[in-house]
Amino acid sequence: MQKNPIIKAEHLTFSYPGDSESKPVRALDDVSFEIEEGSFTAILGHNGSGKSTLAKLLCMVNYPDSGKLFLCGKDLTDPDVTDEDILAARRDIGMVFQNPDNQIVASIVEEDVAFGCENLGIPSAEIRKRVDQALEQVGMTKHARSSPHNLSGGQKQRIAIAGVIAMKRKCVIFDESTAMLDPLGRQDVMNTAMKLNREDGITVILITHYMSEAALADRIIVMDHGKILRDGTPSEVFSDPEAMWDAGLDVPQTTELLYKMRQAGLDVRLDLFDVNDCAAEIARAIKRARGGK
Amino acid sequence: MKADITFGQYCEGNSLIHRLDPRMKIVLSILYIVAIFLAKGVTSFALLILSAVLLVGLTGLSPAMILRGMRPLLFIIVFTAVINIFWMTGDVLLVQLGPVKIYLEGIINAILIVVRIVLLIVATSVFLTYTTTPLALTDGLEQLLSPLKKLHVPVHEFSMMMTIALRFIPTLIDETQKIMNAQKARGADFSTGSLLQRAKALIPILIPLFISAFRRADELATAMECRCYTGGEGRTRMNVLRSTAKDWLFLLAILLLGTAIVLLNTYFPLYGLTL
Numbered sequence: 001m002q003k004n005p006i007i008k009a010e011h012l013t014f015s016y017p018g019d020s021e022s023k024p025v026r027a028l029d030d031v032s033f034e035i036e037e038g039s040f041t042a043i044l045g046h047n048g049s050g051k052s053t054l055a056k057l058l059c060m061v062n063y064p065d066s067g068k069l070f071l072c073g074k075d076l077t078d079p080d081v082t083d084e085d086i087l088a089a090r091r092d093i094g095m096v097f098q099n100p101d102n103q104i105v106a107s108i109v110e111e112d113v114a115f116g117c118e119n120l121g122i123p124s125a126e127i128r129k130r131v132d133q134a135l136e137q138v139g140m141t142k143h144a145r146s147s148p149h150n151l152s153g154g155q156k157q158r159i160a161i162a163g164v165i166a167m168k169r170k171c172v173i174f175d176e177s178t179a180m181l182d183p184l185g186r187q188d189v190m191n192t193a194m195k196l197n198r199e200d201g202i203t204v205i206l207i208t209h210y211m212s213e214a215a216l217a218d219r220i221i222v223m224d225h226g227k228i229l230r231d232g233t234p235s236e237v238f239s240d241p242e243a244m245w246d247a248g249l250d251v252p253q254t255t256e257l258l259y260k261m262r263q264a265g266l267d268v269r270l271d272l273f274d275v276n277d278c279a280a281e282i283a284r285a286i287k288r289a290r291g292g293k
Numbered sequence: 294m295k296a297d298i299t300f301g302q303y304c305e306g307n308s309l310i311h312r313l314d315p316r317m318k319i320v321l322s323i324l325y326i327v328a329i330f331l332a333k334g335v336t337s338f339a340l341l342i343l344s345a346v347l348l349v350g351l352t353g354l355s356p357a358m359i360l361r362g363m364r365p366l367l368f369i370i371v372f373t374a375v376i377n378i379f380w381m382t383g384d385v386l387l388v389q390l391g392p393v394k395i396y397l398e399g400i401i402n403a404i405l406i407v408v409r410i411v412l413l414i415v416a417t418s419v420f421l422t423y424t425t426t427p428l429a430l431t432d433g434l435e436q437l438l439s440p441l442k443k444l445h446v447p448v449h450e451f452s453m454m455m456t457i458a459l460r461f462i463p464t465l466i467d468e469t470q471k472i473m474n475a476q477k478a479r480g481a482d483f484s485t486g487s488l489l490q491r492a493k494a495l496i497p498i499l500i501p502l503f504i505s506a507f508r509r510a511d512e513l514a515t516a517m518e519c520r521c522y523t524g525g526e527g528r529t530r531m532n533v534l535r536s537t538a539k540d541w542l543f544l545l546a547i548l549l550l551g552t553a554i555v556l557l558n559t560y561f562p563l564y565g566l567t568l
Contacts, residue, residue: 103516114531116520
Protein backbone atom coordinates (compact mmCIF):
# COMPACT_ATOMS: atom_id res chain seq x y z
CA MET A 1 0.00 0.00 0.00
CA GLN A 2 1.39 3.37 -1.00
CA LYS A 3 0.94 5.87 1.80
CA ASN A 4 1.19 9.61 1.37
CA PRO A 5 4.22 11.27 2.82
CA ILE A 6 3.14 13.46 5.73
CA ILE A 7 6.47 15.24 5.64
CA LYS A 8 8.55 15.72 2.56
CA ALA A 9 11.83 17.59 2.60
CA GLU A 10 13.69 18.42 -0.60
CA HIS A 11 17.25 19.71 -0.46
CA LEU A 12 16.77 21.59 2.80
CA THR A 13 19.62 23.90 3.70
CA PHE A 14 19.89 26.03 6.77
CA SER A 15 22.68 28.11 8.28
CA TYR A 16 22.84 29.92 11.56
CA PRO A 17 23.98 33.46 10.87
CA GLY A 18 27.44 34.16 12.19
CA ASP A 19 28.46 37.27 14.08
CA SER A 20 31.59 39.38 13.99
CA GLU A 21 33.71 36.61 15.49
CA SER A 22 32.36 33.49 13.89
CA LYS A 23 31.45 32.46 10.42
CA PRO A 24 27.90 31.36 9.64
CA VAL A 25 27.38 27.77 10.65
CA ARG A 26 25.82 25.49 8.11
CA ALA A 27 23.55 23.30 10.22
CA LEU A 28 21.69 21.52 7.43
CA ASP A 29 23.19 20.75 4.08
CA ASP A 30 21.02 19.45 1.27
CA VAL A 31 18.78 17.24 3.36
CA SER A 32 16.03 15.32 1.58
CA PHE A 33 13.72 12.69 2.95
CA GLU A 34 10.09 11.63 3.15
CA ILE A 35 8.17 10.49 6.17
CA GLU A 36 5.21 8.26 5.48
CA GLU A 37 2.00 8.64 7.35
CA GLY A 38 1.75 6.16 10.22
CA SER A 39 5.46 5.37 10.31
CA PHE A 40 7.84 5.44 13.25
CA THR A 41 11.09 7.13 12.33
CA ALA A 42 14.06 7.93 14.50
CA ILE A 43 16.43 10.73 13.61
CA LEU A 44 19.76 9.96 15.18
CA GLY A 45 22.81 12.10 15.54
CA HIS A 46 25.27 13.43 18.05
CA ASN A 47 25.31 17.04 19.25
CA GLY A 48 25.73 19.47 16.40
CA SER A 49 24.69 16.97 13.75
CA GLY A 50 21.75 19.13 12.72
CA LYS A 51 18.98 17.00 14.11
CA SER A 52 17.56 19.68 16.39
CA THR A 53 17.80 22.25 13.63
CA LEU A 54 15.78 19.88 11.51
CA ALA A 55 13.17 19.68 14.27
CA LYS A 56 12.99 23.47 14.38
CA LEU A 57 12.36 23.56 10.65
CA LEU A 58 9.70 20.88 10.90
CA CYS A 59 7.75 22.82 13.51
CA MET A 60 8.27 26.02 11.58
CA VAL A 61 10.20 27.88 14.20
CA ASN A 62 12.97 28.42 11.67
CA TYR A 63 12.64 28.60 7.91
CA PRO A 64 15.04 26.88 5.54
CA ASP A 65 17.45 29.02 3.52
CA SER A 66 16.72 26.96 0.48
CA GLY A 67 14.97 23.76 -0.46
CA LYS A 68 11.37 22.80 -0.12
CA LEU A 69 9.43 21.51 2.84
CA PHE A 70 6.00 19.93 2.42
CA LEU A 71 3.92 19.26 5.49
CA CYS A 72 0.74 17.29 4.83
CA GLY A 73 1.15 17.99 1.15
CA LYS A 74 1.35 21.75 1.59
CA ASP A 75 4.49 23.56 0.52
CA LEU A 76 5.45 25.76 3.44
CA THR A 77 8.48 27.22 1.77
CA ASP A 78 6.29 28.76 -0.90
CA PRO A 79 6.72 32.55 -0.72
CA ASP A 80 2.93 32.94 -0.89
CA VAL A 81 2.32 30.81 2.16
CA THR A 82 -0.05 32.50 4.62
CA ASP A 83 -0.21 32.38 8.39
CA GLU A 84 -3.37 30.31 8.03
CA ASP A 85 -1.48 27.65 6.09
CA ILE A 86 1.17 27.46 8.78
CA LEU A 87 -1.50 27.23 11.45
CA ALA A 88 -3.23 24.47 9.51
CA ALA A 89 0.01 22.51 9.31
CA ARG A 90 0.64 23.02 13.01
CA ARG A 91 -2.77 21.56 13.69
CA ASP A 92 -1.55 18.26 12.33
CA ILE A 93 2.01 18.19 13.54
CA GLY A 94 2.75 18.35 17.24
CA MET A 95 6.00 18.64 19.11
CA VAL A 96 7.15 17.30 22.44
CA PHE A 97 10.20 19.26 23.51
CA GLN A 98 13.26 18.41 25.52
CA ASN A 99 12.59 20.37 28.69
CA PRO A 100 9.36 19.11 30.24
CA ASP A 101 8.96 22.26 32.33
CA ASN A 102 9.15 24.75 29.53
CA GLN A 103 6.22 23.47 27.54
CA ILE A 104 3.57 23.31 30.21
CA VAL A 105 1.45 26.43 30.24
CA ALA A 106 -1.16 25.88 32.91
CA SER A 107 -0.82 25.06 36.58
CA ILE A 108 -3.34 22.21 36.44
CA VAL A 109 -2.66 19.10 34.41
CA GLU A 110 -6.00 18.88 32.61
CA GLU A 111 -6.02 22.60 31.85
CA ASP A 112 -2.68 22.20 30.17
CA VAL A 113 -3.86 19.25 28.11
CA ALA A 114 -6.83 21.36 27.07
CA PHE A 115 -4.67 24.34 26.08
CA GLY A 116 -4.15 23.30 22.46
CA CYS A 117 -7.80 22.42 21.93
CA GLU A 118 -8.84 25.73 23.43
CA ASN A 119 -6.60 27.48 20.94
CA LEU A 120 -8.36 25.66 18.11
CA GLY A 121 -11.72 26.94 19.30
CA ILE A 122 -13.27 23.52 19.91
CA PRO A 123 -16.56 23.56 21.90
CA SER A 124 -16.16 23.06 25.66
CA ALA A 125 -17.95 19.73 25.94
CA GLU A 126 -15.84 18.24 23.16
CA ILE A 127 -12.61 19.49 24.79
CA ARG A 128 -13.65 17.86 28.06
CA LYS A 129 -14.20 14.56 26.28
CA ARG A 130 -10.91 14.70 24.42
CA VAL A 131 -8.92 15.70 27.49
CA ASP A 132 -10.33 12.87 29.57
CA GLN A 133 -9.62 10.43 26.78
CA ALA A 134 -6.09 11.72 26.21
CA LEU A 135 -5.23 11.53 29.90
CA GLU A 136 -6.59 8.00 29.98
CA GLN A 137 -4.43 7.05 27.02
CA VAL A 138 -1.23 8.23 28.66
CA GLY A 139 -2.27 6.81 32.03
CA MET A 140 -2.42 10.14 33.85
CA THR A 141 -6.13 10.24 34.71
CA LYS A 142 -5.53 10.17 38.43
CA HIS A 143 -3.30 13.23 38.19
CA ALA A 144 -5.81 15.24 36.17
CA ARG A 145 -6.28 17.87 38.85
CA SER A 146 -2.74 18.00 40.21
CA SER A 147 -0.17 20.64 39.64
CA PRO A 148 2.45 19.74 37.01
CA HIS A 149 5.09 21.06 39.36
CA ASN A 150 4.63 18.03 41.62
CA LEU A 151 5.03 15.47 38.84
CA SER A 152 8.14 13.67 37.68
CA GLY A 153 9.81 14.53 34.39
CA GLY A 154 8.39 11.45 32.68
CA GLN A 155 4.91 12.30 33.86
CA LYS A 156 5.28 15.87 32.60
CA GLN A 157 6.28 14.57 29.20
CA ARG A 158 3.26 12.29 29.19
CA ILE A 159 1.10 15.35 29.81
CA ALA A 160 2.71 17.05 26.85
CA ILE A 161 1.92 13.95 24.81
CA ALA A 162 -1.67 14.00 26.07
CA GLY A 163 -1.89 17.59 24.83
CA VAL A 164 -0.85 16.38 21.39
CA ILE A 165 -3.35 13.51 21.47
CA ALA A 166 -6.19 15.79 22.53
CA MET A 167 -5.57 17.93 19.47
CA LYS A 168 -5.95 14.78 17.35
CA ARG A 169 -2.74 15.42 15.50
CA LYS A 170 -1.52 13.13 12.78
CA CYS A 171 2.14 13.40 13.58
CA VAL A 172 4.20 13.91 16.72
CA ILE A 173 7.82 14.97 16.74
CA PHE A 174 9.71 14.11 19.91
CA ASP A 175 12.64 16.52 20.00
CA GLU A 176 14.99 14.76 22.43
CA SER A 177 12.04 14.44 24.77
CA THR A 178 13.80 11.84 26.86
CA ALA A 179 17.14 13.62 27.20
CA MET A 180 16.36 15.18 30.56
CA LEU A 181 14.62 12.18 32.09
CA ASP A 182 15.75 9.36 34.34
CA PRO A 183 15.72 5.81 32.93
CA LEU A 184 12.23 5.11 34.27
CA GLY A 185 10.80 8.31 32.81
CA ARG A 186 12.50 7.53 29.53
CA GLN A 187 10.88 4.12 29.45
CA ASP A 188 7.53 5.76 30.20
CA VAL A 189 7.77 8.21 27.35
CA MET A 190 9.06 5.61 24.91
CA ASN A 191 6.23 3.23 25.75
CA THR A 192 3.70 6.00 25.24
CA ALA A 193 5.28 6.99 21.94
CA MET A 194 5.23 3.37 20.74
CA LYS A 195 1.62 2.99 21.79
CA LEU A 196 0.64 6.14 19.92
CA ASN A 197 2.19 4.78 16.79
CA ARG A 198 1.10 1.15 17.01
CA GLU A 199 -2.42 1.59 18.36
CA ASP A 200 -3.53 4.96 17.06
CA GLY A 201 -1.59 5.07 13.83
CA ILE A 202 -0.04 8.44 14.62
CA THR A 203 3.16 9.19 12.75
CA VAL A 204 6.02 9.42 15.22
CA ILE A 205 9.35 11.09 14.59
CA LEU A 206 11.79 10.51 17.36
CA ILE A 207 14.81 12.77 17.50
CA THR A 208 17.28 11.25 19.86
CA HIS A 209 20.85 10.37 20.59
CA TYR A 210 19.99 7.20 22.48
CA MET A 211 20.74 4.18 20.31
CA SER A 212 18.44 1.92 22.30
CA GLU A 213 15.50 4.23 21.56
CA ALA A 214 16.32 4.57 17.91
CA ALA A 215 16.49 0.77 17.61
CA LEU A 216 12.76 0.62 18.41
CA ALA A 217 11.84 2.60 15.31
CA ASP A 218 10.89 1.21 11.91
CA ARG A 219 13.39 3.44 10.23
CA ILE A 220 16.44 5.37 11.30
CA ILE A 221 17.84 8.48 9.65
CA VAL A 222 21.38 9.11 10.84
CA MET A 223 22.52 12.72 10.66
CA ASP A 224 26.10 13.89 10.71
CA HIS A 225 27.46 17.37 9.98
CA GLY A 226 24.12 18.52 8.65
CA LYS A 227 23.84 15.71 6.14
CA ILE A 228 22.01 12.44 6.10
CA LEU A 229 24.64 9.80 6.68
CA ARG A 230 22.45 6.73 6.56
CA ASP A 231 18.79 5.98 6.15
CA GLY A 232 17.25 2.58 6.66
CA THR A 233 15.82 0.06 9.09
CA PRO A 234 17.62 -0.41 12.41
CA SER A 235 19.16 -3.68 11.19
CA GLU A 236 20.52 -1.98 8.09
CA VAL A 237 21.84 1.06 9.90
CA PHE A 238 23.49 -0.87 12.71
CA SER A 239 24.86 -3.60 10.45
CA ASP A 240 28.07 -1.65 10.03
CA PRO A 241 29.14 -0.52 13.51
CA GLU A 242 32.50 0.75 12.22
CA ALA A 243 30.82 3.37 10.05
CA MET A 244 28.72 4.54 12.99
CA TRP A 245 31.78 4.77 15.21
CA ASP A 246 33.56 6.77 12.54
CA ALA A 247 30.70 9.26 12.59
CA GLY A 248 31.15 9.64 16.34
CA LEU A 249 28.02 7.66 17.01
CA ASP A 250 27.39 4.54 18.95
CA VAL A 251 25.44 1.41 18.20
CA PRO A 252 23.14 -0.31 20.70
CA GLN A 253 25.11 -2.21 23.31
CA THR A 254 23.66 -5.49 22.10
CA THR A 255 24.93 -4.81 18.59
CA GLU A 256 28.34 -3.82 19.89
CA LEU A 257 28.62 -7.02 21.88
CA LEU A 258 27.49 -9.17 18.97
CA TYR A 259 29.86 -7.34 16.64
CA LYS A 260 32.81 -7.99 18.92
CA MET A 261 31.84 -11.64 19.25
CA ARG A 262 31.68 -11.89 15.49
CA GLN A 263 35.15 -10.36 15.21
CA ALA A 264 36.30 -12.98 17.69
CA GLY A 265 35.11 -15.58 15.24
CA LEU A 266 31.66 -16.41 16.54
CA ASP A 267 28.92 -16.70 13.92
CA VAL A 268 26.19 -14.36 15.26
CA ARG A 269 23.59 -12.02 13.79
CA LEU A 270 23.99 -8.30 14.49
CA ASP A 271 20.44 -7.04 14.24
CA LEU A 272 19.16 -8.02 17.68
CA PHE A 273 18.33 -5.12 19.97
CA ASP A 274 16.55 -6.89 22.78
CA VAL A 275 18.80 -8.07 25.61
CA ASN A 276 17.06 -11.46 25.85
CA ASP A 277 17.19 -12.07 22.09
CA CYS A 278 20.84 -11.17 22.14
CA ALA A 279 21.59 -13.57 24.97
CA ALA A 280 19.73 -16.35 23.20
CA GLU A 281 21.66 -15.70 19.99
CA ILE A 282 25.00 -15.84 21.79
CA ALA A 283 24.02 -19.05 23.59
CA ARG A 284 22.99 -20.59 20.27
CA ALA A 285 26.24 -19.53 18.61
CA ILE A 286 28.33 -20.92 21.42
CA LYS A 287 26.45 -24.21 21.30
CA ARG A 288 26.94 -24.37 17.54
CA ALA A 289 30.64 -23.64 17.87
CA ARG A 290 31.04 -26.43 20.43
CA GLY A 291 29.00 -28.84 18.35
CA GLY A 292 31.27 -28.12 15.39
CA LYS A 293 34.41 -29.19 17.27
CA MET B 294 9.92 24.31 50.31
CA LYS B 295 6.18 24.61 50.05
CA ALA B 296 5.74 25.83 53.62
CA ASP B 297 7.62 28.98 52.67
CA ILE B 298 5.06 30.02 50.12
CA THR B 299 1.83 29.32 51.99
CA PHE B 300 0.71 32.91 51.71
CA GLY B 301 -1.32 33.17 48.58
CA GLN B 302 -1.37 29.46 47.89
CA TYR B 303 -4.30 27.32 46.98
CA CYS B 304 -5.37 24.58 49.39
CA GLU B 305 -7.06 21.55 47.93
CA GLY B 306 -10.61 21.15 49.16
CA ASN B 307 -14.17 20.59 48.11
CA SER B 308 -16.10 22.91 50.41
CA LEU B 309 -19.03 25.10 49.47
CA ILE B 310 -16.68 28.06 49.11
CA HIS B 311 -14.21 26.09 47.04
CA ARG B 312 -16.97 25.36 44.58
CA LEU B 313 -18.26 28.91 44.19
CA ASP B 314 -17.92 30.59 40.83
CA PRO B 315 -14.55 32.37 40.83
CA ARG B 316 -16.12 35.45 39.29
CA MET B 317 -18.55 35.60 42.16
CA LYS B 318 -15.74 35.05 44.63
CA ILE B 319 -13.89 38.06 43.27
CA VAL B 320 -17.04 40.17 43.56
CA LEU B 321 -17.73 38.77 47.02
CA SER B 322 -14.27 39.55 48.30
CA ILE B 323 -14.46 43.10 46.96
CA LEU B 324 -17.84 43.58 48.64
CA TYR B 325 -16.53 42.06 51.84
CA ILE B 326 -13.56 44.43 51.81
CA VAL B 327 -15.95 47.34 51.30
CA ALA B 328 -17.95 46.07 54.27
CA ILE B 329 -14.75 45.91 56.35
CA PHE B 330 -13.98 49.52 55.52
CA LEU B 331 -17.55 50.58 56.26
CA ALA B 332 -17.37 49.14 59.76
CA LYS B 333 -16.76 51.79 62.38
CA GLY B 334 -18.02 50.68 65.77
CA VAL B 335 -17.15 47.79 68.03
CA THR B 336 -20.49 46.16 67.31
CA SER B 337 -20.04 46.13 63.55
CA PHE B 338 -16.55 44.68 63.96
CA ALA B 339 -17.97 42.01 66.22
CA LEU B 340 -20.40 41.12 63.46
CA LEU B 341 -17.58 41.03 60.92
CA ILE B 342 -15.46 38.78 63.12
CA LEU B 343 -18.43 36.47 63.51
CA SER B 344 -18.95 36.34 59.76
CA ALA B 345 -15.23 35.73 59.17
CA VAL B 346 -15.23 32.84 61.63
CA LEU B 347 -18.27 31.45 59.86
CA LEU B 348 -16.55 31.78 56.46
CA VAL B 349 -13.38 30.09 57.67
CA GLY B 350 -15.58 27.32 59.08
CA LEU B 351 -17.29 26.94 55.70
CA THR B 352 -13.99 26.47 53.87
CA GLY B 353 -13.08 23.51 56.08
CA LEU B 354 -9.50 24.79 56.29
CA SER B 355 -7.68 24.85 59.59
CA PRO B 356 -7.76 28.35 61.17
CA ALA B 357 -4.18 27.80 62.30
CA MET B 358 -3.08 27.59 58.70
CA ILE B 359 -4.80 30.85 57.80
CA LEU B 360 -3.19 32.53 60.79
CA ARG B 361 0.18 31.15 59.76
CA GLY B 362 -0.33 32.73 56.34
CA MET B 363 -0.47 36.09 58.10
CA ARG B 364 3.03 35.85 59.46
CA PRO B 365 4.65 37.79 56.62
CA LEU B 366 2.37 40.71 57.43
CA LEU B 367 3.00 40.59 61.16
CA PHE B 368 5.34 43.55 60.98
CA ILE B 369 2.76 45.79 59.32
CA ILE B 370 0.14 44.73 61.85
CA VAL B 371 2.36 45.44 64.86
CA PHE B 372 3.62 48.68 63.34
CA THR B 373 0.14 50.12 62.77
CA ALA B 374 -0.96 49.00 66.22
CA VAL B 375 2.01 50.73 67.90
CA ILE B 376 1.49 53.92 65.90
CA ASN B 377 -2.13 54.02 66.96
CA ILE B 378 -1.45 53.38 70.63
CA PHE B 379 1.16 56.11 70.97
CA TRP B 380 -0.01 58.78 68.60
CA MET B 381 -3.76 58.72 69.06
CA THR B 382 -5.21 61.31 71.40
CA GLY B 383 -8.58 61.15 73.12
CA ASP B 384 -10.48 62.01 76.28
CA VAL B 385 -9.61 59.15 78.61
CA LEU B 386 -5.94 59.27 79.58
CA LEU B 387 -4.73 55.89 80.81
CA VAL B 388 -0.96 56.11 81.20
CA GLN B 389 1.42 59.02 81.09
CA LEU B 390 5.17 58.45 81.00
CA GLY B 391 6.82 61.79 80.38
CA PRO B 392 5.85 62.93 76.92
CA VAL B 393 4.23 59.59 76.06
CA LYS B 394 0.51 59.56 76.62
CA ILE B 395 -1.64 56.53 76.05
CA TYR B 396 -5.36 57.05 75.72
CA LEU B 397 -8.14 54.48 75.89
CA GLU B 398 -9.25 55.57 72.41
CA GLY B 399 -5.78 54.83 71.12
CA ILE B 400 -5.89 51.28 72.42
CA ILE B 401 -9.38 50.66 71.08
CA ASN B 402 -8.39 52.13 67.77
CA ALA B 403 -5.28 49.98 67.61
CA ILE B 404 -7.31 46.86 68.31
CA LEU B 405 -9.90 47.74 65.68
CA ILE B 406 -7.24 48.46 63.07
CA VAL B 407 -5.49 45.20 63.78
CA VAL B 408 -8.84 43.44 63.49
CA ARG B 409 -9.44 45.26 60.24
CA ILE B 410 -6.13 44.18 58.73
CA VAL B 411 -6.57 40.62 59.93
CA LEU B 412 -10.09 40.54 58.49
CA LEU B 413 -8.84 41.85 55.15
CA ILE B 414 -6.33 39.03 54.97
CA VAL B 415 -8.85 36.44 56.11
CA ALA B 416 -11.41 37.65 53.57
CA THR B 417 -9.05 37.49 50.63
CA SER B 418 -7.58 34.15 51.73
CA VAL B 419 -10.99 32.60 52.30
CA PHE B 420 -12.54 33.80 49.07
CA LEU B 421 -9.55 33.90 46.82
CA THR B 422 -6.11 32.60 47.59
CA TYR B 423 -6.87 29.53 49.68
CA THR B 424 -10.01 28.28 48.00
CA THR B 425 -9.60 29.34 44.39
CA THR B 426 -6.93 27.94 42.12
CA PRO B 427 -4.82 30.72 40.69
CA LEU B 428 -5.96 29.59 37.28
CA ALA B 429 -9.65 29.85 38.18
CA LEU B 430 -8.90 33.26 39.61
CA THR B 431 -7.30 34.44 36.40
CA ASP B 432 -10.17 32.98 34.40
CA GLY B 433 -12.67 34.72 36.62
CA LEU B 434 -10.83 37.98 36.31
CA GLU B 435 -10.56 37.62 32.56
CA GLN B 436 -14.28 37.08 32.23
CA LEU B 437 -15.19 39.81 34.69
CA LEU B 438 -13.05 42.27 32.79
CA SER B 439 -13.96 41.04 29.31
CA PRO B 440 -16.25 44.04 28.64
CA LEU B 441 -13.05 46.11 28.66
CA LYS B 442 -11.94 44.31 25.50
CA LYS B 443 -14.23 46.66 23.62
CA LEU B 444 -12.02 49.50 24.84
CA HIS B 445 -8.99 47.63 23.43
CA VAL B 446 -7.72 46.65 26.85
CA PRO B 447 -5.70 43.45 26.29
CA VAL B 448 -7.61 41.48 28.93
CA HIS B 449 -6.80 38.07 27.51
CA GLU B 450 -3.09 38.84 27.23
CA PHE B 451 -2.96 39.99 30.82
CA SER B 452 -4.70 36.90 32.04
CA MET B 453 -2.37 34.71 29.96
CA MET B 454 0.60 36.46 31.49
CA MET B 455 -0.85 35.88 34.94
CA THR B 456 -1.46 32.21 34.21
CA ILE B 457 2.09 31.70 33.02
CA ALA B 458 3.56 33.68 35.90
CA LEU B 459 1.63 31.55 38.36
CA ARG B 460 2.65 28.39 36.60
CA PHE B 461 6.34 29.26 36.81
CA ILE B 462 6.50 30.51 40.39
CA PRO B 463 7.21 27.07 41.89
CA THR B 464 9.54 26.20 39.01
CA LEU B 465 11.59 29.34 39.55
CA ILE B 466 11.66 28.85 43.31
CA ASP B 467 13.11 25.39 42.78
CA GLU B 468 15.60 26.83 40.37
CA THR B 469 16.65 29.55 42.80
CA GLN B 470 17.24 26.87 45.40
CA LYS B 471 19.34 24.87 42.96
CA ILE B 472 21.42 27.88 41.97
CA MET B 473 21.94 28.79 45.62
CA ASN B 474 23.10 25.29 46.38
CA ALA B 475 25.40 25.36 43.40
CA GLN B 476 26.91 28.67 44.52
CA LYS B 477 27.19 27.45 48.09
CA ALA B 478 29.06 24.41 46.85
CA ARG B 479 31.50 26.85 45.26
CA GLY B 480 31.95 28.62 48.57
CA ALA B 481 29.40 31.42 48.30
CA ASP B 482 28.22 32.82 51.61
CA PHE B 483 24.69 34.20 51.78
CA SER B 484 24.08 34.35 55.49
CA THR B 485 26.86 36.41 57.03
CA GLY B 486 28.23 39.88 56.50
CA SER B 487 26.56 43.27 56.37
CA LEU B 488 23.28 43.84 54.60
CA LEU B 489 25.14 45.24 51.62
CA GLN B 490 27.45 42.23 51.44
CA ARG B 491 24.52 39.87 51.60
CA ALA B 492 22.70 41.81 48.90
CA LYS B 493 25.81 41.59 46.76
CA ALA B 494 26.01 37.86 47.38
CA LEU B 495 22.60 37.57 45.70
CA ILE B 496 23.88 38.83 42.37
CA PRO B 497 25.41 35.46 41.40
CA ILE B 498 21.97 33.97 42.04
CA LEU B 499 19.93 36.55 40.20
CA ILE B 500 21.95 36.59 37.02
CA PRO B 501 21.72 32.85 36.26
CA LEU B 502 18.08 32.95 37.32
CA PHE B 503 17.30 35.73 34.87
CA ILE B 504 19.18 34.07 32.05
CA SER B 505 17.38 30.81 32.60
CA ALA B 506 14.04 32.62 32.86
CA PHE B 507 14.65 34.17 29.46
CA ARG B 508 15.57 30.81 27.99
CA ARG B 509 12.46 29.29 29.49
CA ALA B 510 10.35 32.13 28.09
CA ASP B 511 11.77 31.54 24.66
CA GLU B 512 11.15 27.80 24.75
CA LEU B 513 7.67 28.26 26.17
CA ALA B 514 6.79 30.71 23.43
CA THR B 515 7.89 28.16 20.82
CA ALA B 516 5.90 25.43 22.54
CA MET B 517 2.80 27.60 22.72
CA GLU B 518 3.12 28.52 19.09
CA CYS B 519 3.44 24.86 18.18
CA ARG B 520 0.21 24.29 20.06
CA CYS B 521 -1.54 26.76 17.79
CA TYR B 522 -1.72 29.62 20.24
CA THR B 523 -2.62 32.77 18.35
CA GLY B 524 -3.96 34.97 21.11
CA GLY B 525 -7.39 35.33 22.62
CA GLU B 526 -9.38 35.52 19.43
CA GLY B 527 -11.43 32.43 18.59
CA ARG B 528 -10.29 30.66 21.72
CA THR B 529 -12.70 28.51 23.67
CA ARG B 530 -12.36 27.24 27.21
CA MET B 531 -12.75 23.73 28.55
CA ASN B 532 -14.25 24.89 31.82
CA VAL B 533 -16.98 27.40 31.31
CA LEU B 534 -17.78 29.37 34.44
CA ARG B 535 -21.36 29.14 35.61
CA SER B 536 -23.10 30.98 38.39
CA THR B 537 -25.58 28.88 40.32
CA ALA B 538 -28.13 29.61 43.03
CA LYS B 539 -25.55 29.25 45.78
CA ASP B 540 -23.40 31.97 44.22
CA TRP B 541 -26.29 34.42 44.27
CA LEU B 542 -27.14 33.32 47.81
CA PHE B 543 -23.64 34.26 48.93
CA LEU B 544 -23.94 37.60 47.18
CA LEU B 545 -27.18 38.25 49.00
CA ALA B 546 -25.62 37.26 52.33
CA ILE B 547 -22.68 39.62 51.85
CA LEU B 548 -25.00 42.46 50.81
CA LEU B 549 -27.06 41.84 53.96
CA LEU B 550 -23.86 41.88 56.00
CA GLY B 551 -22.95 45.25 54.50
CA THR B 552 -26.42 46.64 55.26
CA ALA B 553 -26.23 45.33 58.83
CA ILE B 554 -22.85 47.03 59.28
CA VAL B 555 -24.17 50.36 58.05
CA LEU B 556 -27.15 50.03 60.43
CA LEU B 557 -24.93 49.11 63.37
CA ASN B 558 -22.63 52.03 62.60
CA THR B 559 -25.55 54.39 62.77
CA TYR B 560 -27.47 53.00 65.74
CA PHE B 561 -25.03 51.08 68.01
CA PRO B 562 -21.54 52.31 67.25
CA LEU B 563 -20.15 52.03 70.83
CA TYR B 564 -16.53 53.06 70.38
CA GLY B 565 -16.04 54.31 66.91
CA LEU B 566 -12.97 54.27 64.77
CA THR B 567 -11.58 57.69 64.05
CA LEU B 568 -9.42 57.22 61.03
